Amino acid sequence: MTINLDSELTFRASRSSGPGGQNVNKVNTRIELRFNIENSLLLSPEQKALLTEKLKNRISADGDLIIAAQESRSQAENKKIATEKFYLLLQKAFAPQKARKRFRLSREHKQKRLDEKQRQAQRKELRKPPAAG
DSSP: OOOOOGGEEEEEEOOOOOTTTHHHHOOOOOOEEEEEEHHHHHSOOHHHHHHHHHTTGOOOTTTOOOOOOOSSSSSSHHHHHHHHHHHHHHHHSSSSOOOOOOOOHHHHHHHHHHHHHHHHHHHHHHHSSSOOO
C-alpha cells in the first residue's frame, strides 16, 4: 500500500543546532515536517485512528505529526531526509504486528535454574564470617 501524502505535508525551516560554524548561524537548514493526521483527506478513518494510537508520542497538541531533520548542511537535503523519515514511520505504523507466540519453559529448565540459584546462595553463605555468639 503506497499513499502519496506529499500534498498534505507542510515544511518549516529554522536554524540548525550543533557544530557548523558560520553556516549554522546564518542559514535556516533545519527542516521541520508537519502532517495533520485528522485533517488528512487521503487517509481513511481507520488509518487515522491507527496512526493516532501508534504515534501518539510524536503528535503535538495541535494534532500534527512532527518530524525534524538537521543532518545535512543543505535545506533541500534535509527536506528529503524528513520526507523519507515520515514515509518510513508510516510504513512501520501500518505494518501488521506479528502475533506473539506463547513460550513455556520445560520443567527440567525451571529445576536447573532453581538448582543454580540454590548453589549460588550457598556460595555466598559460605563467604560470610562465622556468626559471633
